[in-house]
Amino acid sequence: MLRHLIRFSSTCFPQKPGDSVIRKLALIPGDGIGPEICSAATDVLSAIHAPVVFDTISNLNVNDDEVIKKIKSYPAALKGTIGHLIGEGAGSPNVLLRKKLDVYAHVCHAFSLKGIKTRHDNINVIVIRENLEGEYSGLEHEVYPGVVESIKVITYAGSLKIAKYAFELAYLNNRKKVTAIHKANIMKKADGEFLKAVRQVAKEYPTIQYQEMIIDNASMQMTSNPWQFDVVVLPNLYGSIIGNIVSFLVGGPGITPGVNIGNDFALFEPGTRHIAKDIAGKGLANPTGILLSSAMMLRHLNLPHFAERLQDGLFQTISEGKVLTQDIGGSATTYEFTREIIKNIQK
Structure with a gap:
């Protein structure tokens, strides 16, 4: 327990x-x-x-x-x-x-509880989500009738802040691994900036294992093999997705x-x-x-x-x-x- x-x-x-x-x-x-x-x-x-x-x-x-x-x-x-x-x-x-x-x-913080029957047991994952930037920045406008732009904002300063928090929390809780989840293969500049900040912070915590994973794969991996994750850090929208997935795995949104x-x-x-x-x-x-x-x-x-x-x-x-x-x-x-x-x- x-x-x-x-x-x-x-x-x-x-x-x-x-x-x-x-x-x-x-x-x-x-x-x-x-x-x-x-x-x-x-x-x-x-x-x-x-x-x-x-x-x-x-x-x-x-x-x-x-x-x-x-x-x-x-x-x-x-x-x-x-x-x-x-x-x-x-x-x-x-x-x-x-x-x-x-x-x-x-x-x-999603973790298995004795007495709740789920597909997987012994899950214990901390999802750390950037809360103020990304697709939830609220910057939307119609550039032409029927054409809407929604602006995703990623800053190095904001990414550095959430990365430092993730690694510090992992360290304080004796966690062994931090996974950065991203889509930098497509959003090379925005998610690339996020990864650049996380990589910088990861260097300051050599005792914590660091890895990166694309959001598509991470969603699949979280449902099939959630035990590989310990602490995950990710931008706003991806955090909403992964947080809901792992919460379902331990019993649901409640x-x-x-x-x-x-x-x-x-x-x-x-x-x-x-x-x-x-x-x-x-x-x-x-x-x-x-x-x-x-x-x-x-x-x-x-x-x-x-x-x-x-x-x-x-x-x-x-x-x-x-x-x-x-x-x-x-x-x-x-x-x-x-x-x-x-x-x-x-x-």
């Missing part, structure tokens, strides 16, 4: 002996299943008496500078995905929020935890960012991803004991298999699953 989630390398609270200071954080429930899973997370955090309190920000307007300023006044936030129109309307509010908070790295992290702020949310409108309000959502994100958040705040208690209750509930949500083979509601976790924590 995996006992410890990721150790972070940015913005951690300084550790103080006997530290019992209450951490004030932002809570952004978001849309779809966001309010349900965020409610589950706060219930469990309350049950373990974690020294955190939340300022809830509902109906978030990412264009309101005062709201953004308020969020940034806290060291971290717990978040559900914000909904938006597909194929029309303004750009993604989730992307804009990450840009305004300058959380340049998205970390998705399982994996994630965080968007920068130099001054950390935004914790499920690793695959699914809004799941089709099951919203029905009590069917699996809160495992956001609970594990909450455990990551507790470690980030130097509260490892509370993270262990949360993980123990969650892992025990899943391994026993008596009370599970439908997506992992059970029939329990979100509330029933959460109650069972709390019961196991309090034993």
